[in-house]
Amino acid sequence: MQSTAWSKGLRVTADGTGVVSHVGAALLRMLADRVGLTGALSTVLTRREWWPGHDRGRVLTDLAVMIADGGEAICDIDVLRHQGEVFGPVASAATCWRALDEIDEVRLRHINVARAKVRARVWAMLGQLPVARAAGRDIGAGVVVLDVDSTIVIAHSDKEGAAPTYKHSYGFHPILVTCDNTGELFAVRLRPGNAGANTAADHLDVLTDAFAQVPTAHRRHLLVRGDSAAATHAVLDWLTEKGRKRGRTVEYSIGWSISENEHDAITTLPTTVWSPALAANGGVRDGADVAELTGLLTLPGWPDGMRVIVRRERPHPGAQLSLFEERDGWRYTAFITNTRTGSLQWLEARHRAHARVEDRIRCAKDTGLGRLPSREFAINTAWCVVAAIAADLIAWLQLLALHGDLATAEPKRLRYRILHTAARLVRGQRRQWLRIPKSWPWAEQITGAFNRIAAIPAPG
Structure with a gap:
């Protein structure tokens, strides 16, 4: 009887307020902004006399964050989109489709140039490149x-x-x-x-x-x-x-x-x-x-x-x-x-x-590469590049902000322990506070990671 007693009296309602999930995704999103990835993608994807409702650099970064967070289809962007109180405006699935469809061979080259530029900045932050071992x-x-x-x-x-x-x-x-x-x-x-x-x-x-x-x-x-x-x-x-x-x-x-x-x-x-x-x-x-x-x-x-x-x-x-x-x-x-x-x-x-x-x-297959979302080869090609960006974000998070076993953990473990964490959203003193339950074993590591990312100088 004891083994089933935990659910006695348990009721579920859909009227909760002030609680958000996937708090760790904000880590990746903030990291992309602080190292300059979002801005670099925005710059190379800007077109003359064309002002989309959603900045394309922001859209690709959000897609990469969604993939790193475990999303397997473009519609999974709704997990971020419906938490606007934390993430702000996030493009719809239809806009994400259009953004991927706009990426041709020329824009792929521009995206790779932007990735290389940001990678150089990240490696400079490391001070010393990790040494490969055998x-x-x-x-x-x-x-x-x-x-x-x-x-x-x-x-x-x-x-x-x-x-x-x-x-x-x-x-x-x-x-x-x-x-x-x-x-x-x-x-x-x-x-x-x-x-x-x-x-x-x-x-x-x-x-x-x-x-x-x-x-x-x-x-x-x-x-x-x-x-x-x-x-x-x-x-x-x-x-x-x-x-x-x-x-x-x-x-x-x-x-x-x-x-x-x-x-x-x-x-x-x-x-x-x-x-x-x-x-x-x-x-x-x-x-x-x-x-x-x-x-x-x-x-x-x-x-x-x-x-x-x-x-x-x-x-x-x-x-x-x-x-x-x-x-x-x-x-x-x-x-x-x-x-x-x-x-x-x-x-x-x-x-x-x-x-x-x-x-x-x-x-990589567990981070977007294992399931291609479209029937069109060009869109799937763009998706693979975004999946590569997602893999980079996870690597940078571990290199710059995490320590101990989480610094070497595989994506699935990171999702269970950090990225999918829930917290209470509290407003006060002109700020927003994400309060992670103190009983969560990895709460200190998450808050430490947020502080390290927030300390990264904004790109010039």
Whole structure:
């Protein structure tokens, strides 16, 4: 009886006043304003002799806040719109549709320029860029690590661009670039479902956008990681050329397909050249070894200085092995890099840290990318850019205003603990006060975050 007694005498009415929900969304909205994102988007989306009822920079920022808050459809903007006592005037769903429909290729480029400008300001506020890590150690102070990968977004209806995918599903095949240092989503390119995984032109487009997102002061040393889909002549030649610019180092660590040439080279390796691989914590990985194949391979046409490193490990139960692997019982994977220093074990562990991009993609799908709202490809493309802005807002909130476990929490946890918090709205002393229940475990962290964001100097 005790387990059900909590609802005894409970009644629900719809006549409450002074209570607002999704208080944490105001954190993101205020952050966007204070770092200059709203103003920058307003500037680049302004058109001559055209005065819309709702500023388009404000509309896109509100859409990004709605997506970060867990919205999955444009009509979810009503969650903010119907709390005007806190958020003020918010555009309707119809206006949001029109705003997305107005974004063409030219405006997409302008939006990316605005994002890069604001990102430079945010990174300047950080003082020191977070250092990416692998195998329990820093990859290098000042090294900006970019992870490129593609994913499948399932479509449950016949949308423009939706097509059968190589994974025998139906939908889209976007390609993304994330920053391992900060968790930001630098660039995303929506592609039809039948787009190739190793299409060099698409990789170059998204990498070009991502490089432009790196603030100029931090472009001196870049590391690009990817899987074997990025291992094409065009991509590697482009990265090599970028690294030849004066004062800039561009390293790569990219998966490499193992063919008969690699099989032949592996069979000639003496047992003594294999070194134990490193685990994620920096210790020795039991049952895994690494070795270099570069000197045993003929690599005509590939960039000078490219190294091929192979890893072997005992397969887990149920793993699918090739005929070559079945002969000796090892499972082999390889990657290429132009990094000249560091042990093979360290370079291989640094490459395996690329797997974190899967977590970034999963979070991106949970923040707008997983459900595309329109039948029109152009609107869905604009939606993906707004989703990237939403991912950036979450990353900036964690970098600039949160501490402890919330600074590394995934979006879903942030929503349950911060963004969806309810509070009482009180007016007095010519101010509005949001009073969060003192019993809420994360109340102090929310108020602290508000104070830190409010202290950010207004953009000039």
